[in-house]
Amino acid sequence: MVEDRLVEVEFLEEDLRGIRGGLDIGRPEDERLHVLLSTGLEQLQRDEASWEALRDHDDSRMEATKQELKRRETQALLISMRSRTLRSEMQVYDLTTRVQSLQAAYAERVRRTQAVRRSIALLRRRNAGLEAALREDTPPPEMQSASIGARLLRFLRRRRG
Amino acid sequence: MDRAPSGFERVSIRVRGDLLRRFEAFIHKMGWAPEDAVRILLAYPAVVAWGAELSAGDVRDELEAAPAELATLRHRAYMADEAIRTLEMNTAGITAALRQFEKSLPTLEHEEADLRARLEILLTDAARRGVAVEAEATE
Numbered sequence: 001m002v003e004d005r006l007v008e009v010e011f012l013e014e015d016l017r018g019i020r021g022g023l024d025i026g027r028p029e030d031e032r033l034h035v036l037l038s039t040g041l042e043q044l045q046r047d048e049a050s051w052e053a054l055r056d057h058d059d060s061r062m063e064a065t066k067q068e069l070k071r072r073e074t075q076a077l078l079i080s081m082r083s084r085t086l087r088s089e090m091q092v093y094d095l096t097t098r099v100q101s102l103q104a105a106y107a108e109r110v111r112r113t114q115a116v117r118r119s120i121a122l123l124r125r126r127n128a129g130l131e132a133a134l135r136e137d138t139p140p141p142e143m144q145s146a147s148i149g150a151r152l153l154r155f156l157r158r159r160r161g
Numbered sequence: 162m163d164r165a166p167s168g169f170e171r172v173s174i175r176v177r178g179d180l181l182r183r184f185e186a187f188i189h190k191m192g193w194a195p196e197d198a199v200r201i202l203l204a205y206p207a208v209v210a211w212g213a214e215l216s217a218g219d220v221r222d223e224l225e226a227a228p229a230e231l232a233t234l235r236h237r238a239y240m241a242d243e244a245i246r247t248l249e250m251n252t253a254g255i256t257a258a259l260r261q262f263e264k265s266l267p268t269l270e271h272e273e274a275d276l277r278a279r280l281e282i283l284l285t286d287a288a289r290r291g292v293a294v295e296a297e298a299t300e
Contacts, residue, residue, distance in 0.1 A: 013169065064217055
């Protein structure tokens with residue numbers, strides 16, 4: 001069984017200032033928040049019960065009470081939604097910046113890969129050409145053991161073009 | 162863990178004991194996410210206290226303005242959540258593609274380096290043997 005549950009939430013600073021106004025400053029923060037949460041839960045459950053009891057009553061004397069209950073619910077929701085919404089929008093901004101950075105890195109990798117592939121193709125062609133030229137220049141095996149005279153004759157013929 | 166951005170403050174609360182039991186029953190009944198529930202419940206006492214300072218007219222004014230603001234915030238939150246989903250998918254996709262490049266690019270660069278080294282050997286051999294060499298083609 002879970003003994004406790006850690007929940008982290010963010011508030012707009014201005015909203016949290018108003019919320020902290022109700023805390024007993026003599027206690028540690030964790031304890032204060034625990035008491036505040038308990039108080040909020042009791043109050044909200046009490047208000048929910050009051051709302052259920054009044055909802056179907058068409059008594060104008062109860063109208064002010066109903067409006068106040070509605071106000072409480074709406075204002076608490078607004079505080080929560082303001083924080084949640086703005087936080088999500090900031091997350092969109094951060095993620096957009098991250099995606100742009102990744103896209104730039106991706107484009108650079110594509111460019112680099114294409115450049116390397118082009119270079120490889122050129123080098124292969126060049127190497128193949130050189131190898132072919134060197135092979136043509138290489139005498140057949142039977143000539144490689146020819147006499148000095150035969151080799152000199154071949155050299156002179158090549159020089160004359 | 163990352164800090165809260167500017168304009169925000171993060172609070173941590175350890176819900177325990179009987180409160181944990183009541184809290185979990187409550188959020189289950191309301192269908193709220195724990196973080197939303199904690200924000201609402203922490204804010205509720207202050208909202209109740211502020212009500213003591215409001216006139217009936219003030220309450221009516223707040224009630225008139227609040228639904229529109231709430232609807233706008235909910236719409237913005239929905240649009241932001243949709244954008245976050247898309248952006249997270251984009252991030253995952255591009256990151257995976259970059260990881261592929263991290264594997265393939267070094268192999269290609271290694272092959273290029275080998276071919277350049279081979280070219281140097283061939284050029285040296287051709288020069289030594291007086292073999293005519295074609296001018297290097299430009300890209």
